[in-house]
Amino acid sequence: MKTALTPDIYFKEVPKTLNMDIRSELYYTNEFTFTVAVILSAQATDKKVNEVTPKLFAIASTPEEMLSLGIDELKKHICVISFFNNKAKNIIALSEKLCGLCKNKNWKFPTKYHNRDELMKLPGIGQKTANVVSNVLWDASNIGVDTHVFRLAHRFGWADNSDNTPEKVEEKLLKLIPQKYHEMVNHVMVLHGRYTCTARNPKCENCPVAKWCRANDKKPA
Secondary structure (H helix, E strand, C coil), X not given: CCCCCCXXXXXXXXXXHCCCCCCCCCCCCCHXXXXXXXXXXXXXXXXXXXXXXXXXXXXXXXXXXXXXXXXHHXXXXXXXXXXXXXXXXXXXXXXXXXXXXXXXXXXXXCHHHCCHHHHCCCCCCCHHHXXXXXXXXXXXXXXXXXXXXXHHHHHCCCCCCXXXXXXXXXXXXXXXXXXXXXXHHHHHHHHHHHHCCCCCCCCHHHCCCCCCCCCCCCCCC
């Protein structure tokens, strides 16, 4: 019986073949704009978000500038993104909370926010957003479970039918995946799921871990 696809095999083999940096593909200029980009990316693709954020962040890269821009102008910049009305409200509310905490363009969160629970107290930041922000910006051992991570975890058998929420999948993955890989989990699984292990027509012939994979929808060699 062949060896199953374990996290150790996966996180050793997949990063070797990713033809890109293992990092977020979202465009951002500082810690504030990254957080805004993550908020915008909820139920939207990184590609779509990246279509609007360069122009937006050129004029509003700090909480103060975002407040000066105002909600109506913000909506004009992000109107092509799903749920833009609600996202605009959250971004303006977040900007109000963060206003005055940093005085330069290289905006950074005060140390107290280098903590998922503190981030989640801010407007527009749920658990997934807090996980992604803290993982990307400060290498925290949190896993942002988006649609790719959720899908791959179940496809690989790392999560089962009872793990039916992002929170349950995150809890399972944090226990299953060795600590040394936690910083890269979200990036690797998102990129692998986006470009190779796709929901429809997965490119199994190009997958570096195909020989270990036992997914029900795996294509025959």
